Each structure stands twice: as structure tokens, then as C-alpha cells.
Amino acid sequence: MKAFWKFFKLHLLSDVRNRRSIFWVVIFPVLLLALLILAFSNLGTNGALNFRIILINETGTSGFDFSNRIVDIVKSMSFPSKNAVFTLTEMNPNQEDSAIKKVLYSDADILIVIPKDFDSSIARSVLLSKLGMNFSPATLDAFYVPNRASSSLAEGMIEGLAGKINAFFAGTLGQKISSVVVKDQILGGIMTSPSYTDFVTPGILVIAPFTTGLLLVAPKLSFLRSNRVMRRYSSTPMNPASFFFGFTFSRVAIMVIQYIGLALFAVFVMQASVDVFSLDAFFYYLFSCAVYTAIGFAVGVAVSSAVAVSALSSVINLPLEFLAGIYFPLFNLPWYIKIFVYANPLWYAVNAMREFLRVSQSPSPMWMNIFIPALWFIISMSFALTKRAAERK
Amino acid sequence: MFFVLPILLMLILGFVIEGLSGSTTGVNVKIAAFFSSSVIQNAMTKASSGTGIEFVFAKSVGDLNVLLNSGKVQMGIIFDKDVFTFVYNQSFGQYNNYLKILQDVISSSVVNALSNVKPYIQIKSSSVKSGNLTVIGFIVPGVIAIAITIAGIFGMAIITGNYRQNMVLKRLEVTPLNGGLFFFSLAIVRFVASLIAGSLTVVLSEIIFSTSYNINWLSFLIFISSGVMLSLGIGVIFALLSRDLWTILNISTILSITMMLFSDVFFPYSIMPPYMRVISEMLPISYFSQGLRYTLGIEAMHYQDFVILTAIFIAGGLAMIFFGGMEILKLERK
Numbered sequence: 001m002k003a004f005w006k007f008f009k010l011h012l013l014s015d016v017r018n019r020r021s022i023f024w025v026v027i028f029p030v031l032l033l034a035l036l037i038l039a040f041s042n043l044g045t046n047g048a049l050n051f052r053i054i055l056i057n058e059t060g061t062s063g064f065d066f067s068n069r070i071v072d073i074v075k076s077m078s079f080p081s082k083n084a085v086f087t088l089t090e091m092n093p094n095q096e097d098s099a100i101k102k103v104l105y106s107d108a109d110i111l112i113v114i115p116k117d118f119d120s121s122i123a124r125s126v127l128l129s130k131l132g133m134n135f136s137p138a139t140l141d142a143f144y145v146p147n148r149a150s151s152s153l154a155e156g157m158i159e160g161l162a163g164k165i166n167a168f169f170a171g172t173l174g175q176k177i178s179s180v181v182v183k184d185q186i187l188g189g190i191m192t193s194p195s196y197t198d199f200v201t202p203g204i205l206v207i208a209p210f211t212t213g214l215l216l217v218a219p220k221l222s223f224l225r226s227n228r229v230m231r232r233y234s235s236t237p238m239n240p241a242s243f244f245f246g247f248t249f250s251r252v253a254i255m256v257i258q259y260i261g262l263a264l265f266a267v268f269v270m271q272a273s274v275d276v277f278s279l280d281a282f283f284y285y286l287f288s289c290a291v292y293t294a295i296g297f298a299v300g301v302a303v304s305s306a307v308a309v310s311a312l313s314s315v316i317n318l319p320l321e322f323l324a325g326i327y328f329p330l331f332n333l334p335w336y337i338k339i340f341v342y343a344n345p346l347w348y349a350v351n352a353m354r355e356f357l358r359v360s361q362s363p364s365p366m367w368m369n370i371f372i373p374a375l376w377f378i379i380s381m382s383f384a385l386t387k388r389a390a391e392r393k
Numbered sequence: 394m395f396f397v398l399p400i401l402l403m404l405i406l407g408f409v410i411e412g413l414s415g416s417t418t419g420v421n422v423k424i425a426a427f428f429s430s431s432v433i434q435n436a437m438t439k440a441s442s443g444t445g446i447e448f449v450f451a452k453s454v455g456d457l458n459v460l461l462n463s464g465k466v467q468m469g470i471i472f473d474k475d476v477f478t479f480v481y482n483q484s485f486g487q488y489n490n491y492l493k494i495l496q497d498v499i500s501s502s503v504v505n506a507l508s509n510v511k512p513y514i515q516i517k518s519s520s521v522k523s524g525n526l527t528v529i530g531f532i533v534p535g536v537i538a539i540a541i542t543i544a545g546i547f548g549m550a551i552i553t554g555n556y557r558q559n560m561v562l563k564r565l566e567v568t569p570l571n572g573g574l575f576f577f578s579l580a581i582v583r584f585v586a587s588l589i590a591g592s593l594t595v596v597l598s599e600i601i602f603s604t605s606y607n608i609n610w611l612s613f614l615i616f617i618s619s620g621v622m623l624s625l626g627i628g629v630i631f632a633l634l635s636r637d638l639w640t641i642l643n644i645s646t647i648l649s650i651t652m653m654l655f656s657d658v659f660f661p662y663s664i665m666p667p668y669m670r671v672i673s674e675m676l677p678i679s680y681f682s683q684g685l686r687y688t689l690g691i692e693a694m695h696y697q698d699f700v701i702l703t704a705i706f707i708a709g710g711l712a713m714i715f716f717g718g719m720e721i722l723k724l725e726r727k
Contacts, residue, residue: 019637019639019640020639020643023639023643024643027643028643028646028647031647031650032650035650035651035654036654038668038669039654039655039669040654049664050662050667050670070514100521103521104521104693105693105694105695106683106692106693122513122514125511125513126513129511129513135511137511137512137513137514137515138513138514138515139514139515139516139517140514140515140516140517141517141519142516142517142518142519143518143519143521144518144519144520144521145520145521146520148692150662150664153664155516155518156495156498157497157498158516159498159516160497160498160501160502162512162514162515162516163498163501163502163504163505164501165513165514166505166510166511166512166513166514167501167504167505167508167510169513169514170505170508170510170511170513175508175509175510176508177504177508177510178475178504178507178508179475179504180472180475180476180477180500180503180504180507181475181476181477182477182479182496182500183476183477183478183479184478184479184480184481184493184496185478185479185480185481186480186481186482186483186489187458187461187462187469187480187481187482187483199483314398315397315401318398318401318402318405319401319405322405322406322409323405323409328406328409329482329485330409330464333408333409333464334408337408354483359483360483361483363462
């Protein structure tokens with residue numbers, strides 16, 4: 001027991017005093033959380049939309065002012081108006097080629113041209129409509145780049161606008177327009193309206209111990225092995241279990257401190273409304289810490305040089321983190337990538353933590369959220385212990 | 394790292410972004426819909442034709458939830474008794490904001506279909522072609538730009554930090570070696586590796602994602618060289634900041650993540666909040682990916698802009714390598 005405490009204190013204190021460890025344990029996850037919230041929390045929300053639209057009105061003076069109404073509607077949706085979604089540039093009819101080039105060269109998202117005969121077409125349509133006769137709609141020309149996301153979205157907004165204008169015309173002609181109530185709901189949501197901060201906080205509480213497991217276990221183990229420290233330990237009467245448990249528990253202790261610090265930062269600084277005091281979440285976190293420490297052991301034992309450990313850690317880290325549904329949602333993936341996602345312990349951990357922190361229900365069954373990471377733990381520890389035993393011989 | 398990182402990132406992000414886009418050939422949104430009336434169902438099918446919105450009609454709300462949960466559709470719509478409910482999958486997180494932009498378009502289409510509103514005006518959309526463009530084809534250059542920039546910054550910062558920490562540079566002060574040239578030689582080794590990795594990534598993306606680029610190889614190689622040079626230069630500047638290798642690594646990590654999250658590679662400028670747009674416009678990755686898209690024949694760019702961008706990248710990169718290298722050796726003499 002005494003040896004255990006010695007090792008526990010030694011490894012805990014050596015990391016608490018190490019700038020590199022402090023960076024990866026404290027600064028990195030805090031900064032990552034802050035940067036993700038800053039980058040994504042307002043993406044696509046009201047006030048963040050700004051499509052660059054060019055409008056060319058080719059109509060002359062015809063006695064009707066339908067085209068001017070269209071211009072006014074677009075202006076009312078453009079900056080500096082309240083709730084604007086467009087930045088409007090008006091150009092002359094003789095500048096159409098130049099305007100198309102602006103769309104082509106990404107200087108604008110969409111070009112709308114009101115053709116010469118627009119006013120008379122509308123007047124004809126309204127008249128024929130009143131007489132109950134068939135008519136051809138007046139046309140607004142839109143020029144856009146279909147596969148450029150901003151251009152395609154701008155085209156969608158203009159289509160929506162046309163729908164509203166049609167409803168407006170129908171209304172002014174005395175047609176009854178159905179009124180509908182528009183609601184939205186989140187499937188699997190536990191919170192009524194989780195913010196991006198709520199959504200990402202469980203993810204960071206998974207990434208943080210995983211990074212700690214990889215970077216505070218594997219390189220240290222590799223250092224102890226390559227500098228023959230482990231060999232020297234084995235020549236002492238010390239029980240190897242004391243080293244193993246002392247070292248492991250010092251990592252888990254660091255991860256627990258990490259949880260407390262991150263959770264408090266998320267709730268009190270970033271205003272997350274997740275249930276950080278959930279005992280279920282904390283116990284699952286402890287279980288995850290054991291799994292990530294085991295993965296760290298496996299990496300540290302698999303290769304001996306520090307450079308190889310760093311390279312192997314990056315190769316493991318990158319796909320596991322990106323395919324855990326933390327940075328990007330996972331949708332419509334091919335089957336061979338889905339297999340990887342379904343084998344990814346981080347994906348299950350994020351699902352479980354979101355449920356335990358009362359953000360949303362886990363899309364995977366809870367037993368799988370425990371079983372798959374437990375499988376990683378067993379495989380990693382078996383590999384580490386077998387490799388270590390073979391090295392001792 | 395120079396070889397593996399760009400290819401690994403291209404594969405992972407390629408599949409993720411391709412999946413999110415709903416299609417390899419266009420910006421498609423798949424929506425599960427449950428309408429109480431078949432009339433609306435028919436009207437919606439007609440209205441959505443050619444819009445990039447594809448409806449998958451569900452027989453019940455339960456079916457709709459299954460489709461949404463299994464990730465076969467990006468969002469759901471339930472229309473019953475004059476109430477329109479848009480259903481989002483919680484695991485889509487911030488991407489739901491992106492989808493909510495469509496809410497207005499869809500609800501106004503349904504209102505018009507319900508009220509039998511005749512189309513007094515219609516939008517005649519014409520595509521402005523800028524090359525053989527697919528969604529994944531648009532993303533890959535951004536991913537290559539990110540991977541090459543990160544590999545360049547890290548590669549140069551790590552070797553420089555390592556030499557500083559292990560006093561290798563201190564020993565060089567007794568030799569007549571010029572600091573700028575020494576760092577230039579270090580950069581050239583990494584430059585060649587990055588260039589090969591970048592070209593290999595493009596070729597692999599063609600094979601895996603059928604990107605069908607119309608590559609101008611000369612412009613591509615010149616531009617990718619300029620981007621590599623710039624990222625190596627940034628790596629040298631980062632190495633100036635500290636003698637401790639791990640501190641350099643930490644700074645590089647944070648700045649690389651910032652560059653990745655705030656560039657216009659994954660999300661367009663049009664849906665970014667103003668502060669994010671400003672940061673994005675300041676980041677070299679945004680311009681690096683734009684230039685790459687141009688050389689791959691999928692985005693238009695004024696030729697003079699391309700030349701200026703390439704010149705700035707090369708001049709900036711070389712200046713940072715030379716002067717940064719000289720400065721590091723000066724610091725080592727103190």
C-alpha cells in the first residue's frame with residue numbers, strides 16, 4: 001500500500017508540475033470548448049445569415065409598379081433593415097454580364113433579374129385570374145451556382161420569397177389563404193431547446209479524458225520503458241501491481257480534476273444548462289477514464305520511441321474524434337465508415353454522456369454504450385499485459 | 394505525418410461532409426414527410442421537383458421518427474390539422490440551424506398548395522457554370538488546404554523546436570552557416586514531401602469520390618507549392634516563440650484548430666455570424682482553399698487575383714523562413 005501511495009503521489013505531482021500536462025489537461029479542452037462555441041453557436045441563426053444578392057430591374061415605366069414592389073420587398077429584407085438576410089446591390093440592365101461574372105467569381109451569391117415585360121405579365125395574370133381564366137406566371141430570372149452552398153441557399157430563399165409574393169397577390173385578389181401554425185421539435189431531445197453549448201459540452205467531457213489517456217499515459221510509459229526505468233523497478237522488491245495501480249489511479253485522479261474543472265467552466269462561464277452533478281454521468285465518466293487509460297497503456301506498450309508513440313496517438317486520435325459526432329453530425333455514411341463509427345468507443349461515450357447530462361436521449365442502447373467501450377478496455381489491457389509479459393522474458 | 398495526415402483527413406472529412414450534403418452531385422436535403430392528406434403530398438412532390446429537396450413520405454409519425462433516427466433523412470415534417478411541425482434530429486447539433494433556413498421555404502410552399510394559390514410569379518433559375526462541380530469536389534480542396542497547412546506548420550515547428558531544445562542550433566553558432574539558408578534547407582525537405590502528399594491526396598480523391606477535377610497541373614503544383622511554403626514559414630515563426638518544444642506544439646495545436654474551425658471550408662460565409670466572417674477572411678486557409686479550387690477547375694477566380702495570391706504566399710513563406718530562421722539563430726547566440 002505504501003508503494004502504491006508513493007507511485008500515486010509521484011506521478012500525480014510530476015504532471016501537476018508539468019506545463020505540457022497542464023496544457024493538455026486544462027487549457028486545451030477549455031480552449032476547444034470556447035472555440036467551438038464561438039465558431040458554431042451562431043451559425044445559420046437569425047442575424048448570421050447574409051446572402052449577397054444583385055438585383056437588376058429591366059422594366060421601364062409602364063403604368064404598373066409591380067416590379068418596384070418586388071424591389072421594395074427585397075430591400076426590406078436587406079441590410080440595414082431589421083432581421084435582414086440579404087446584402088443588396090442594385091445594378092443597371094446594361095451591367096447584366098458583369099453581374100453574372102460576380103456570381104461566377106463568388107463576389108455575389110445570386111443575381112435576380114426582373115425582365116422588361118414583368119409588369120405587363122403580372123397585370124395580365126391578375127386580370128385573367130379575376131376572370132377565372134388560365135394564365136402564365138410572370139418570370140423572375142435567377143442566376144446562381146447550384147453546388148456552391150451559399151448560392152444554393154440564396155436560391156432557396158428567393159424561391160420562398162416568390163411563394164410569399166404569390167400568397168400576397170392571391171390575398172389581395174380576395175382569395176382566402178390558409179393559416180398554418182409552424183412549430184419545431186427536436187427528436188430525442190431531453191431539454192426543450194438545447195443550445196449548441198449544451199450539445200457540445202458532453203462531447204468535450206469525452207474528448208478531454210481521451211486526450212489525457214493518450215497523452216499522459218502512452219508517452220510516459222514509453223519513456224519509462226525506453227529509459228529502462230521499468231527494468232530497474234523490476235529489480236527491486238516492489239510489487240509490480242503497486243506501480244500499475246499507483247500510475248493508473250494518478251491518471252484517473254487527473255481526469256476527475258479535469259471533469260470538475262471543465263464542468264464548472266461549461267456551466268458557470270459558458271452558460272451550459274447540462275446536469276453536471278448527475279451521478280450517472282460521473283460514474284460513466286470514471287468508466288470512460290479506465291477505458292482511455294487502457295488505450296493509453298496499449299499505445300505506450302505497442303511502440304517504444306517517443307516519436308512513434310506521438311505518431312500512433314495521432315493516427316488513433318484523428319479518426320476516433322472526427323467520427324464520434326462531436327465536431328460534425330454523422331449522416332448518410334457508407335457502410336464501411338458506419339462500421340468504424342459503430343466500433344468507435346467515443347461515439348458511444350458521447351451518446352451516453354448526452355443522456356446522463358440530460359441533453360438528449362442516446363441514439364444507441366445504453367448497454368451498447370457500456371459494452372463496446374468495455375470491449376476496448378479488455379482488448380487494450382490484454383494487449384498491453386501480454387506484450388509487457390513477453391518483453392519481460 | 395506529411396503523407397498520412399492529408400490523406401487521412403481527406404478520407405474522414407470527405408465521407409462525413411459527403412454524407413451531410415446528402416449527395417455527391419449537389420446540395421441535397423432529404424426530408425421525411427408525414428402529411429394527413431394525399432393532395433398535399435402530391436403538391437409537395439410537384440413543388441420540390443428540381444429544388445434539391447427530396448421528400449421521403451412516411452406512413453405514420455412513428456415511421457418518420459425511425460427514418461430520422463436512422464440517419465436516412467436530415468429532417469422531418471409533420472402536417473396535421475393546420476399545424477406544421479418540423480422535426481430535427483438532436484444529434485445533428487449545429488447543422489440543424491442550417492436546415493432551419495429551409496423551414497420558411499417549405500412552409501410557404503405548403504400554404505400555397507393548401508390555399509390553391511396560383512403562381513403569379515415564378516423563379517426561372519439558371520445555373521452559372523464554374524466547372525464540373527460536385528459537393529465533395531468542393532470540400533476536398535479545403536480539406537487538402539487544412540491538412541497541408543497543419544502538416545507544414547507542425548513539421549517545421551517540431552523540427553525547429555527540437556533543434557532549439559536539444560541545443561543543436563546553439564552549436565551551429567560556431568560555424569559560418571547562415572540561419573536563413575539552414576532553415577531553408579530544412580523547409581525544402583518538408584516542402585517536397587508535402588507537395589507529393591498534396592498531389593497524392595487529389596489523385597486519391599478522384600479515385601474514391603469521383604471528383605472529376607479539370608486540373609491545371611502546372612497552376613496546381615505552383616499554387617500548392619506556394620501554400621506549403623507559407624505554412625512552413627508560419628511553422629518557423631511559431632518556433633520563434635519559445636525554446637520549449639512542447640510549448641511550440643501547444644501553440645501550434647491551438648492555432649491550427651482555430652484555423653480549421655474558422656475557415657470557410659466547411660460552412661459558407663453567408664451563414665456565418667459577422668465576427669466569424671472577419672476571422673475567416675483573415676485566415677490564409679480560406680484563400681489557400683479558394684486558390685486550390687481554381688487550379689482544380691471547379692471555381693472561377695480572376696487570373697490576376699490568382700497570381701497575386703501565389704506571389705504573396707511564396708514571398709510571405711520565404712520571408713518567414715529566412716528572417717524567422719535568422720532571428721532564431723540570433724536568439725540562440727544570446
